[in-house]
Amino acid sequence: DQQVKQNSPSLSVQEGRISILNCDYTNSMFDYFLWYKKYPAEGPTFLISISSIKDKNEDGRFTVFLNKSAKHLSLHIVPSQPGDSAVYFCAASANRGSSNTGKLIFGQGTTLQVKP
Amino acid sequence: NAGVTQTPKFRILKIGQSMTLQCTQDMNHNYMYWYRQDPGMGLKLIYYSVGAGITDKGEVPNGYNVSRSTTEDFPLRLELAAPSQTSVYFCASSYSIGRTEAFFGQGTRLTVV
Numbered sequence: 627d628q629q630v631k632q633n634s635p636s637l638s639v640q641e642g643r644i645s646i647l648n649c650d651y652t653n654s655m656f657d658y659f660l661w662y663k664k665y666p667a668e669g670p671t672f673l674i675s676i677s678s679i680k681d682k683n684e685d686g687r688f689t690v691f692l693n694k695s696a697k698h699l700s701l702h703i704v705p706s707q708p709g710d711s712a713v714y715f716c717a718a719s720a721n722r723g724s725s726n727t728g729k730l731i732f733g734q735g736t737t738l739q740v741k742p
Numbered sequence: 743n744a745g746v747t748q749t750p751k752f753r754i755l756k757i758g759q760s761m762t763l764q765c766t767q768d769m770n771h772n773y774m775y776w777y778r779q780d781p782g783m784g785l786k787l788i789y790y791s792v793g794a795g796i797t798d799k800g801e802v803p804n805g806y807n808v809s810r811s812t813t814e815d816f817p818l819r820l821e822l823a824a825p826s827q828t829s830v831y832f833c834a835s836s837y838s839i840g841r842t843e844a845f846f847g848q849g850t851r852l853t854v855v
Contacts, residue, residue: 635782658841669746669832669846670785677841715784721840728840729800732777732785 629653630718632733640741645703647736649716652697656718660730661690661701664713673714674701706740713737744768748833748847755823755854763818763850765833773836774816775800775844776808778829785832791816792839823854 631650639645647661657678662670676683676690676699683690689702703710714737717730749764767774772793777785777800787800791810805827807819816835820827830851834844 630784632784660843662846667848669834669848671846672843675843717785719840728838729787729790730775730844731787731801734782734784 627652628734629656630716630731630733632714632716632736634736635734636737636739638739638741639706641708642705645701645706645710645738645740647701647703647714647716647738649699649701649733650697651699651718653718653720653731654697655720655722656731657721658719658728659690659692659699660717660719661688662715662717662732664715664735670715703738706738708740708742711738711740746833746835746845746847748831748850750850751848752851753853755820755852757823757825757854759823760819760821761823761852763820763831763833763852765816765818765847766814767816767833767835767845768814769835769837769845770813771835771837771845772813773839773844774810775834775836776806776816776818777832777834778802779832779849780829788818788831820852825854828852828854 660675661673664670713735716733775790776788789808791797833847836844
C-alpha cells in the first residue's frame with residue numbers, strides 16, 4: 627500500500643524553465659509534507675516543507691503547493707538550473723492522535739534532469 | 743560538525759553471513775531512523791528510535807535488529823543476510839519526530855550474493 631506516490635519516474639526540462647514535480651498521497655491523517663533532494667552516492671537532503679494548515683510555502687526558487695482536497699502536492703523550481711539535476715523525494719507524516727507517531731513516509735522519487 | 747556518519751560505505755556479504763551497519767550522529771538528536779532504498783521504490787523505514795533504550799519497528803523490519811544504548815549511536819544488525827536485503831541503507835536523525843526534517847547519512851550500499 628503506497629501511501630505516498632510520485633507517478634513520474636523522470637522529468638527533463640530546459641535550463642531557465644520551470645520544473646514541476648508532483649506527489650499524491652492517500653492517508654488523510656498526513657499533516658506535514660517535505661521535499662528532499664538526492665544526488666548520486668549521497669544521502670537525501672532536506673529542501674522545503676509545508677504544514678497542512680498552509681497551501682503554499684516558498685523558499686527562493688523553490689515553492690511547494692498543497693491541495694488537501696485532492697491530496698496532492700507539487701514542487702515548483704523556477705528558474706531551473708543544471709545543478710538542480712537530482713532525484714526528488716516527497717515525504718509525509720501524520721502527527722495528530724495517539725496512533726500517529728510522525729514517521730516519515732516517502733514516495734518513490736522523481737529524477738529531474740535540467741539541460742543546459 | 744560531521745552530522746550523521748555511516749560506516750561502511752560499501753559491503754558485499756555472502757548469504758547467511760551477518761554484519762552490523764554503524765550509524766552515529768553528533769547533533770544530540772533524540773530521534774534516529776534506518777531506511778532502505780530499493781530501485782524505484784523510494785525509502786522504506788526499517789526501524790526507528792525515539793531515544794536511548796527505546797526502539798520500534800517501521801514498515802519493513804523483518805530480518806533486521808537494532809539497539810540504542812546511547813543518544814549518538816544506532817547500529818543496524820543483519821543476522822542472516824539474504825539476497826532480498828541487497829539495497830542502499832540510510833541512517834537519519836532528527837531533533838523531534840514529525841513536523842521537522844530529518845538529516846541523513848551518506849548511505850551504505852550492501853550487496854548480498
